[in-house]
Amino acid sequence: MLGGLCIALSLILPGFGQVVSAVGLMLLCLVGMAVLLWLVILLVRKLVKNSSSSAWNLGSRRTLREARPLRSYDLATLELLQTKLTEKPQAKPTPAADDSRFRPQVWVSPSPIIVPPMAPPEKPQLSRADLLDRLRAIDWFQFEKVVARLYEKQGYVVTRRGGANPDGGIDMVIEKPGIQRAVQCKQWKAWNVGAPAVRNFVGALHIEKFQKGIFVTLRGYTVQAKQLADDQGIEMLAADDLARKLESVDARHDREILELLADERKFCPKCEAQMVLRTVKNGANAGGHFWGCSTYPRCKFRL
16 A cells, blocks of 8 residues: 555655655665674674684693593502402302202193194085986086087087077087087987988088088987998997096086086077976866976977
């Protein structure tokens, strides 16, 4: 506010600005002189303090040097010191044999009881008979998955072509560098594989231009089917052969194979949807049971 008032007065009164400038210059000179004087006083004080402390230190050193006593020895004192240095120290008294202070003391801490960790119970391994029973108990869907997993563990790349899709007699194709095979799975439980089934598989191989194929079954095959397969270069795997191959890839410890063998669900061959057990309500078979597709009426397949 004061600065604004001064500016306003200098604009109104032309001579007021000169007066203000002169007063400000005088104040600036006074402030400069005061600062210079203050600095000179500080410098003088510092010089006086240093000179006085140096003089006091010098005097105190001289006084201490003059007041220090001088050590002097007479002849009797020197002989006494020589005697003390040359005489042997007295031996310590030997403790008594029954002194309790020198008896050995032994502290025995109780040993910790080390309990070995219990090993986890081993899972019972599947015998070959159990493995075959489970292969026969699962549905066709899980059976194809087990065969596919078997060849995957042998290092093949498996392409599934069966299931609910039209496969033309080929359920899957397995491949390795320089090796290609077509595989047909028949989980027949009541009858052996005959020559017509092998003949259809041979036709599918020629149509798809496969040189060799593998026919997997659980029940077995007839003599005619075996002869036809040998003539056409088809490898026939029965239940024992499949079980032996599963043992060679350590299927008893393969989590995916064990889950498939324990899966009791049934799947529709037409759409691969899960099937449910239904009861016949009407007709001559009323009260009986059948497997029907869970997507009914979209899929009407029944077993």
